[in-house]
Amino acid sequence: MxxxxxxxxxxxxxxxxxxxxxxxxxxxxxxxxxxxxxxxxxxxxxxxxxxxxxxxxxxxxxxxxxxxxxxxxxxxxxxxxxxxxxxxxxxxxxxxxxxxxxxxxxxxxxxxxxxxGGELLGAFALSEPQGGSDAAALTTKAVLSSSGDWEVTGTKAWITHSGFADFYNLFCRTGGPGPKGISCLLADAGTPGLSPQQRERLMGLRSSAPAQVVLDAARVPRDRLVGAEGEGFAIAMKALDAGRLGIAACAVGLAQAALDYAASYAREREQFGQPIGRFQGLGFMLADMGTQISAARALLITAARLKDAGRPFSIEAAKAKLFATDVAMKVTTDAVQVLGGAGFVSDHPAERWFREAKVLQIVEGTNQIQRMVIARSLLG
Structure with a gap:
């Protein structure tokens, strides 16, 4: 459509x-x-x-x-x-x-x-094996060596483009505990001691699977500190606010594809002498899918317009990410149901969309984290 x-x-x-x-x-x-x-x-x-x-x-x-x-x-x-x-x-x-x-x-x-221009592909190395949602607790450490370079040791996890990226934003601890001890370093893919690991085996997004990045005394030039020392957490949060809008957009697009396919199937598939979309049970299901997608898109565009206007948009970004990704999970589930048995086989893309939707509720801050952010804004 x-x-x-x-x-x-x-x-x-x-x-x-x-x-x-x-x-x-x-x-x-x-x-x-x-x-x-x-x-x-x-x-x-x-x-x-x-x-x-x-x-x-x-x-x-x-x-x-x-x-x-x-x-x-x-x-x-x-x-x-x-x-x-x-x-x-x-x-x-x-x-x-x-x-x-x-x-x-x-x-x-x-x-x-x-x-x-896309000649250099980037990776955003924030998450760690023991600190996904709790980014301020990261343990990857960077110290200035006798040569004056940063020496980085630790492990990053779930890094999209790991092994394919040309540059990595490494968020690491250069100071004390908490967010004020975190800095951002810009590392080239060929940095000695920076080793991408085997890609994860995912249920969806298989062509863009993430991987861990092991940093074993990786040497990053001193002048590759991005921003001020101790500013890394603020940089990461600014990026993630914008990134949540990106994931919400991905969710809306995935849901729209699933709805379009399910509606087309419902127009063509006949049972009991008529297209299955004419049965109220399926027709109402499609109507709800379309309404939820439109609502998610409206929430997303409102948040994006706030960002464009230079106004605070973090809470609206959290709402858009939360709602759009929940909608994508619901819509792709219902699309499989509309297709019936056909929706459960890989001959139809609904099966892939159903698997892919789940990860959108997890990346760029789980939806539980989004609810915490929104609740705190309401409760002060």
């Missing part, structure tokens, strides 16, 4: 048209094969980068496209209707560019054109 969108400029309409064209030409024919083999689509991402889709919300003078977040999240949504792994990869890469774009030194910012 074509979504009726209110976009801010004619350029934004052209950008969505380009995204749909690229999704049809570059993504649709590859998704099943790449997901089945678990192969990372690096060249696809490079193509999207050269088309201008990997630096959309960043300023043109830095090599980005200068698009508002309101437009960027709808591009992500469009990509997710075809291939969630690609949309999630674009979201993670965009998040990975934020530390240098907003906190980097002039020398570090010289990398931005290649970052935002």
């Amino acid at each position: 074509t979504v009726d969108r209110l976009l801010p400029t004619p350029e934004a309409h052209d950008l969505l048209d380009l995204t749909r064209e690229l999704a049809t030409r570059e993504l649709a024919g590859k998704v099943d094969d790449f997901e089945a083999r678990g192969e990372f689509p690096r060249e696809v991402l490079r193509t999207l980068g050269r088309s201008g889709l990997l630096g959309l919300p960043y300023p043109e003078e830095a090599g980005g496209a200068g698009q508002p977040y309101e437009v960027y999240v709808q591009v992500l949504e469009t990509l997710a209707t075809t291939w969630l792994s690609i949309a999630e990869a674009v979201s993670v890469h965009t998040l990975s560019c934020l530390p240098v774009a907003y906190f980097g030194t002039p020398e570090q910012r010289k990398m931005l054109p290649d970052m935002l």
Whole structure:
């Protein structure tokens, strides 16, 4: 179904048209094969980068496209209707560019054109095996060695693009306990002592599976400190607020794809002499799916517009991430139900969408964390 969108400029309409064209030409024919083999689509991402889709919300003078977040999240949504792994990869890469774009030194910012153009792929190394949701408790440690370089030791976990990234944002402890002791370092993939591990075996997003990154006295040049020492946690939270909008957009796109497929199936599949969509039980189910998706999209765009206006948006981002990903899980579950037995076989994409939806309730802060954030805002 074509979504009726209110976009801010004619350029934004052209950008969505380009995204749909690229999704049809570059993504649709590859998704099943790449997901089945678990192969990372690096060249696809490079193509999207050269088309201008990997630096959309960043300023043109830095090599980005200068698009508002309101437009960027709808591009992500469009990509997710075809291939969630690609949309999630674009979201993670965009998040990975934020530390240098907003906190980097002039020398570090010289990398931005290649970052935002997709020639350099990024990874955001915050989570750890024992500290996923509790990011302020991370234990990866960085100390200044006698040579003047940072020496980083620890293990990062669930790192998207691990083993494929060209640069890593390493969040590590350079000071005392708590968030004020955390700093951000920008490490090249070839950093001695930085070792990506075997990729995780996932139930979904198999072509973009994350992996641990082991840091064994990894030596990062002193001038690769991003922002001030002790500012790393604030940098991470700024990035995650924006990243939650990206995951919400991915969820809306996935849910829209599932609804469109289920509605098409319900129009064509006949039982008892009529299309199954004419039975009230299924018709009402589809109506609820469509309504929930529209509500999730509206919540997402409202949060994005607040960000674009320079107003506080963290709570609305948490609401959008929470609601949109819960909707994606519900809608993909119902899509499988509409298809019946056909929904349980891999010949139909509903089976893959159902598996993929689950991870969206976990990444960029679990939905339980989002509820905590929202509750605290209400209770003071």
